[in-house]
Amino acid sequence: MSNLKNNKAICLYFQVHQPFRLKRYRFFNLGSDHYYYDDFNNESIMRKVAEKCYLPANEVLLKLISKHKDKFKVAFSISGIALNQFRLYAPEVLDSFKKLAETGMVEFLGETFSHSLASLKNREEFENQVIRHSSMMKEFFGVDPVTFRNTELIYSDEIGEWVSEMGFKAVLAEGAKHILGWKSPNFLYCNAANPRLKVLLRNFVLSDDIAFRFANKDWSEWPLTADKYATWIKKLSTEGELVNIFIDYETFGEHNWKETGIFDFLEHLPGAVMKKTPFKFMTPAEVAENLQPVSAINVNTPISWADEERDVTAWMGNELQVAAIDKLYSLYDRVKECDDESIKKNWDYLQTSDHFYYMATKFFSDGVVHKYFNPYESPYDAFLNYMNVLSDFEILLKRAFPVHEEDKIQQLEWELDIKEEKIKTLSKEIEKLKGTPVHRKGEAISGSGGGKPKETPPPEKAAAPKKESKTKKETAASDAKKPVGKAVKAAASSGKATKTVAPSGSAKKTAASEAKKSAGKATKTAGSSGSAKKTLRK
Amino acid sequence: MRVLMFGWEFPPHISGGLGTASYGLTKGMASLENIEVLFVVPKAWGDEDQTIVRLIGANRVPVAFKKIHFKGFKKGIEKIEIFSKVIPYTDPEDFWKKAGEEIAGYKLLVKTNSQGTVDFSGRYGSNLMEEIYKYSVVASVIAAENEFDIIHAHDWLAYPAGIAAMQISGKPLVIHVHATDFDRSGGNVNPDVYKIEKEGMDAASKIITVSNLTRNIVVNRYGIDPSKVETVYNAVEPLDNEDIHFEKGFNEKVVTFLGRITLQKGPEYFIEAAYKVLQRMGNVRFVMAGSGDMMERMIRRAAALKITDRFHFPGFLRGDDVFRMLAMSDVYVMPSVSEPFGISPLEAMQSNVPVIISKQSGVAEILTHAVKLDFWDIDAMSDAIYGILNYPALSSLFIKNGKEEVIRLKWENSARYVKEIYEEVLLNN
Structure with missing residues (x-):
């Protein structure tokens, strides 16, 4: 050499x-006709x-x-x-x-x-x-x-x-x-x-x-x-x-x-x-x-x-092309798991760049080549047909591999577990709070940790940031009702009167963390925040 | 250049595309230099916008005992004065008697009221033929009393008026074909209407058609020399009530048909396509807005298909209701069997609605960003509806590109073409 x-x-x-050019595929064939060419x-x-x-x-x-x-x-x-x-x-x-x-x-x-x-x-x-x-x-x-x-x-x-x-x-x-x-x-x-x-x-x-x-x-x-x-x-x-x-x-x-x-x-x-x-x-x-x-x-x-x-604008230059390609490759994870021969084949054939070329709107200015062997009257037509085919392909994919349904269930179970954990930790906090001299009514409590009133979202939102924990909180609140103290009264009334105060959630949190440190300090803080609200009310 | 223009309708009293188009064109002309339009309609109501054009209502022109000066009826008989050609009469029986004997002569018969003017309904009633005739009589009076260079008559209703004005004044006639009876009748042409159309086309120095589709009909069905016929596409008025914002009270898609429910507009294809779409998706409603002689049949068909819970007939929409309807719509369908032009899809595009139009429409010749299909192709129609509703990229690109496209269709441009035609006619006259 x-x-x-x-x-x-x-x-x-x-x-x-x-x-492999696609045949005319109408939407009413979706789910029943799986031959696209x-x-x-x-x-x-x-x-x-x-x-x-x-x-x-x-x-x-x-x-x-x-x-x-x-x-x-x-x-x-x-x-x-x-x-x-x-x-x-x-x-x-x-x-x-x-x-x-x-x-x-x-x-x-x-x-x-x-x-x-x-x-x-x-x-x-x-x-x-x-x-x-x-x-x-x-x-x-x-x-x-x-x-x-x-x-x-x-x-x-x-x-x-x-x-x-x-x-x-x-x-x-x-x-x-x-x-x-x-x-x-x-x-x-x-x-x-x-x-x-x-x-x-x-x-x-x-x-x-x-x-x-x-x-x-x-x-x-x-x-x-x-x-x-x-x-x-x-x-x-x-x-x-x-x-x-x-x-x-x-x-x-x-x-x-x-x-x-x-x-x-x-x-x-x-x-x-x-x-x-x-x-x-x-x-x-x-x-x-x-x-x-x-x-x-x-x-x-x-x-x-x-x-x-x-x-690359001839294939990815307009919204139609981008939408079609994105949709196609969004199916990748699903296709990857499957070993069905016809699905694999369709996956290959649907990826061919020509399908996206037909959707180019550029031909209004840059013509001749784009029209060569183009089976469609317009890019819109090309997109419509391709998307119908792709929709059916997705149906086929989902039908053949319902594994993802199981995945979904697993996902949900996993989420449930996390929520369970949260509920547990929250109940523990409540348990701890029960031990302190200060008790608060969950729904109505408001007041910032530092005792300074702050601009906050409406208390009902803040009170239940997590649905699953709400029930627990409510029980905690009802538990807390018994030993009603001055602070609770003050807090409850101020909560009603002013919407522009710190979220009860944060109050609870700080209260809880402070409770860990020292009960006495917590009382003080709560008391001061209560009084701050009183002044606000005036 | 002064143009004596004969129309049939003028805003706000319009019932269809003809009034919209002739008004738009007139407005476009007002923006050009050296051109002035005298617009004549059978009936002026008094509330028309006259800022852009001088409007003459034939119903307000006194005709009784008028002398009419024929200036150029035929070569060699110029300036021969013929007296009392308009014979007012008050008794209908008298009219029929006289009509019989005067046909051979030059006398024109018309019924006048006590003010010496002629009454017009200004509508498309059962006595339409009589109105057309009366219109032509008054037209000759108007032609005799006004100075102008050229006559322009919009559609067959005004052709006789244009011809009369031409005969009186000797000025050239241009006729504007917005539709032919082949479009309206679906092939069962009314011989009386055909005769009037044919006479207008023969008398005219130049024929303007609103599309090549119509041009072909004029050439092939009426046997007109192609060199005499030119296409000038319609345009659309820019939207002045763009703020009309209408919230749908439901979270479903809306597919709209808006127009006369007649054979020409292809309503049955819309229903069949709706049925196909409804087989596949639930969150969609279809609206057939308008009225017409096929409405009952369409309601029965919708009932037979068991889709009446999803298929609505709100009747004829007026004014802002049209725009409200469009604001609610996700797709606009015009499945016309034969549509000389079709301005309504342009209005839909202005209102950000993707449109599906039949290839048998003149507007299909100029639109790129619309779905174009054969009116009978229900499969393609339902497929396009489904696609626009389900693939958001398609809908958004249609809206975006459609709006850009429709903005470029200006009446001013159409008017400029028409003016060029006038100039050519005057040059050859």
Whole structure:
């Protein structure tokens, strides 16, 4: 590998993902219909994309790999959801990816199983999903992912730390302008907290040239050829070491149809790059191993590759999205305990980021992409449908695992125990108070410990701050009635007359504590407070 | 620019959207420069707000023994004076006799009272056709006695008046279609009404429709040249009684239908949707406020569905009661089968109520922050009601965004478009 050292690298990574779209789920199905997916739509979209993109593009890549022996490499990140859809609807796509894996020239990246937003909501669930995805990569492609790419390239220092702790060596992120400032995305960086984690930043200009502008006839550079593109890359060689082209795999054949010449472009790109530029194709893992990071990159708040803002507002930008995500992850504790396969599956599928993307209201200004494959007429519609499904999922969850009912009972019993304890201690205090010469009538007593009248809430509130102790107090009060003294009289009358005096509770407390110290002192204090009230009354 | 505008209602004496819309537009025009509106209604009650517009009640215009000067009936016969075309009569029998013989001629017949003016009920009574006719007769008198540049007639009731004024003055006519008989009748079009509508559309230099939905009807059902028809959306008056705060006496959700209980408004779909929602949740009440020829049937349907304990018919609401009703509401539903525009959802949005509207309404063309569905889609309707009531984020976002959206719909903007249309008409005249 040393021959790769000090070399310039070009890194191609393609994202493969398709969500399980939800069927129209009406509220009156709640509790009775527990199947949420639009099979027809999911199957037909998967079939369509498989035939237009995955299969022909894989074929091109396979050809390129065998043509440019050991010199052409790519990386894929395939969501667990997409893999499940391949298994269900397009097993031949899975086979063709396996063939690519067998060449050894393809790196498979780690991501969340569900293409989820768990990294923004729940670390435990996030890690759990990453582990499951990794084992899936092992199962299907025989590899252990060492490079991580999060859903929609969502990245922050914190997320970087998490995946670093999980053993990943490198992570992909957006070369967002507001993060880079004057820095260039065309170098290798490392995580701000953990320098061992390398960060590869997307060159969004060159990436979007292919992904968004390729077929745009109004674009000044149209038509884009592999040769022209290679000259642009070459220009970067004087100032950069690394060119990261990160795009959705559907760019080939689906977003840009075959007729646009996108496959020809792909076919000629490696040759053109090798011929015209000093850049060598490397996988992200090779980049991380062979290039030196130039500095740490600070990302305090999460960035992504979406929209102009490059933030997470496409999924969590409005109240609907926040409410739906909060609701979803509030179910986490319950789901965690369950081992029902269908519940687990629904939990996975409902986490897919696309559901929240459909709820984005941003499309009123930032359109086209949000509407792509969007099954809903409006974000409101998307939210409504999702929440109905989620409500049913919650019903299902509660029904299947009533453990939480027991938990509740336990909780209540535990609370009862605490209250019992309180009652005991309070009765003891009362017992002690009985022994002192001063007796007070619980309900009416008022007066501050220090003998100074204070502004306080109405005595009836203060008299019974705890319901359960009230009965005890009352009995204590009735006990105290017998040896009625002057102080009691005074206190009772003053309690009636003035509402603006200290709570009886505190009076009792001080009285009790003082009683512990010395009975005589308590008498004095009580007496003085009584007289203070008398003056107040006047 | 002076505009002679014929309407049918003027606040506070309004019974529906037509009065609200024509008043709003007039008010919007008052804020523009170089434009003055003379607003004519069949009956002026005397308590109308005349600060923004000069209002003429046709019932107060003396017509007896008036000379009418036809200035431009047809090319070549300009300034030919025709005398006594309005023949006042007092005996109804006399009228029918004369009506028969005068049809071929130019004489206009109208019954006057002792002051020499014509009586109007100002309502939509059984003698509506007669009122429309009388209105057109008085319109020609008004047209002859006033100076103006252009005529603007609101809806079919005023088209004959507009045409009469046009014939007398030779000034161009713009008609404003707030609804067609296809909307009102649900397809069973009254041929007399259709004839009046069609005549108005043919006579007009330009037709303004309140939505593209209506524009399509005008083009397709009345066979009008599309280049002659333009859409100007309605707007909504800013809320001046925002303080109306009404505490519900109960802790339940309220879903409201507010409008005439007629075929056009789709009340039966509301009831069926209510039934579906009530199967699922208990703490909700449904209100169908308004009156109309389908009310009894709706009450019977609610009874048959056994939901009358949760479904209420408070009758027709007036003035502040409307806002009180809206203040109580958690969802507003307008399931209209055919609604040329529909201002009421805008009023609901102003009052912080999320709205569900049918796609068969003109207002659906301009609203983003509303649930839009087909009027017949009871499943979608009940689902939307349920969702708004049960998912607070949905409701709060609708309220927030809806309010912002509705604030932008100003009559001033509508008026500006209308003025542009006037200018275009005058240029081509």
